[in-house]
Amino acid sequence: MAKEATKAKPSSVPWLVMASAKGGSGKTTAARNLAVLAAEKGHNVLLLDLDRQQTLTQWFQRRPAEAKTLSLATFPLKDIEAALPDIEAGISEEGISLVIVDTPPGVEEQASSVRMLLKRAKLVVIPSGQGTPDLAAVIDWMRFLKQEKVDAAFVLNRVKRSARSYDRAKLTLNEAGPLCPIEVRDLEDIQMTYDHGLGVAEVKGAGGADDFRGVWQYVSQRMGV
Template identity: 35%
Template structure:
């Protein structure tokens, strides 16, 4: 079956939707057929996908990135719907506050081939994401932190990264605070849809990591 990448974190605003859409676009630009599943009631990934379809009317060369909106409690039906497509990869965006939906999120996690837990470089993020990573690893899930909106030049970067490494695996690619990421999203695009980028290599490397981890 198609591999499933799950973006999951109890911390709101850590970039789950942003990373989801850019992983989807990166895979699509690499020639993979993709589908997203949006389980967040805010529907951020769904809204972006609708915006992308409007952009594709003007630029048909943009690869399609369909997204299936669903409720978290209906994740099995949504995942079955996604698996019924001809996609090579499924990326699932989840809501924050996992402790309010613990059983559903843990069950969903057991169906994922890779779980990425976004974290910014603050102690608030560590306090939120570290216990979640421990719980995921206790279920034998394949999970890794991914540093998002990170700045290597700050002292906090090294401190927070060290704390996360002490808890669980960490993705070797961190995503910086690039203005082009939200700018592209506002047009229904991902970074790798753009012709000139500052973060293109970052997302190419992130896709290489994801593809290797899920066997693509």
């Protein structure tokens, strides 16, 4: 299987990867909300859940039948080499136009699998909180991505704008690499939509919808999709 996987020809379909060296940064929240917005723009989206906790998969299973259609494949990151032939075949057969990937925490500990994933990444989104431990972890990760010549951008997540750490976090991340100009606020509406299998943009009047619309606009322009 490993030999077949190395021969899997990458499709021209862009891959958007959510990845961070720290757990709890908001990768899954970003993946599900950006997937919904991409689908609203007409993309046929394939979600890849590579996290053993399968939080994205559980959200997907809660989606109402009338919600925008998304596709999903679930397997651990360590199995990506073996899974790639089937993934690439499915992309072609199902007319997928965008792949969005949710990764586990501590991706830097699976160097071989991570590098295989990064070869397909059009853009890596690095969600981050505004606390010092969050910033230190994601800055190290951005440094690694730059060494690998992978296009990446920070997105500040669960932001409390009234906190003193907010301005410091923006300055720190801007110095370390590209930072999405739109951040995602720490709003209960964003978290509550998980229980219903929805993105925040699918709930009328929900707080945080414009936050993710702004992030999607930035990401889609960076990727050219």
